[in-house]
Amino acid sequence: MTQPSTGPVPLDRGSPLPLWAQLQEDLTRRLADGAFDAGFPGEMELVQVYEVSRHTVREALRRLRETGVLDSARGRGTRVRRAVEQPLGSLYSLFREIEARGMKLTSVVLAQQVKPSPGAARVLGLPQEVPVFHLERIRLADGAPLAHDCVWMPTSLCSDLTGADFRNASLYDELARRCGVRLTGGTERISAAVPTEHERSLLSVPVGVACLSVHRVGCVGTRTVEHRITTIRGDRYSVVADWSAHGYSLGARTEGRRTVTSFPGPS
Numbered sequence: 001m002t003q004p005s006t007g008p009v010p011l012d013r014g015s016p017l018p019l020w021a022q023l024q025e026d027l028t029r030r031l032a033d034g035a036f037d038a039g040f041p042g043e044m045e046l047v048q049v050y051e052v053s054r055h056t057v058r059e060a061l062r063r064l065r066e067t068g069v070l071d072s073a074r075g076r077g078t079r080v081r082r083a084v085e086q087p088l089g090s091l092y093s094l095f096r097e098i099e100a101r102g103m104k105l106t107s108v109v110l111a112q113q114v115k116p117s118p119g120a121a122r123v124l125g126l127p128q129e130v131p132v133f134h135l136e137r138i139r140l141a142d143g144a145p146l147a148h149d150c151v152w153m154p155t156s157l158c159s160d161l162t163g164a165d166f167r168n169a170s171l172y173d174e175l176a177r178r179c180g181v182r183l184t185g186g187t188e189r190i191s192a193a194v195p196t197e198h199e200r201s202l203l204s205v206p207v208g209v210a211c212l213s214v215h216r217v218g219c220v221g222t223r224t225v226e227h228r229i230t231t232i233r234g235d236r237y238s239v240v241a242d243w244s245a246h247g248y249s250l251g252a253r254t255e256g257r258r259t260v261t262s263f264p265g266p267s
Helices: 019-032 043-050 054-066 094-100 118-123 155-163 171-179 197-203
Strands: 070-073 077-080 084-087 105-116 131-141 144-154 185-193 211-220 223-233 237-240 248-254 257-263
Touching: 019 043, 019 054, 043 054, 054 070, 105 155, 118 131, 118 144, 118 223, 131 155, 144 155, 144 197, 155 171, 197 223
Parallel strands: 084 237
Antiparallel strands: 070 077, 105 131, 131 144, 144 223, 185 211, 211 223, 248 257
């Protein structure tokens, strides 16, 4: 199979598309092909390689930063923002996944309170009038919006969480430390989603970028203790499934019934 070229493509001076837009398009292609895994070039190097002005390079880089692909800071230069990859079939904490990749996860807490939520109570197996603990956050990876996270839990299980500082803390860590509760498993459904205008604003989602909608039900043994809905920027997050010569299996839900389809390995 022919490997994709990671080299630059000459810009077309006769095209009606501005040079900065052509440069942005070619850099996006090269980024996707892994051209800059060892480091992103400086402005002057791009000026020389593409034979354009520094203004053109700066405009293309500004647009790439707006999409969240690049990150730059004074004295540090420009670097590529890597998408977070999450393996399927494991109980995970987004805090730990980000931390493991050398990134810093922080949160903007939008709501942290105990209040009635009939829909969440139903999922948790509680009477609809029973108040539940609700936490709503914007999750930031290295300062850039990654996910809008909403979680509901039984108040009887986690009343001590109302005083926790979730700006820099993991919900699961605080749940274990303050309440002595550790999740043992659950079910997660991941689907493509078109972000609402509100979600697009909260996450600074560029036009044309879709999101992933993650619905999670977490359990301790057979008891449902977590109902979570997370909207994640599709350009900054992906899910990964491993396979072997023995094959792999996928779980699916149809009309409330769970089915598992096994696929043999490649022959």
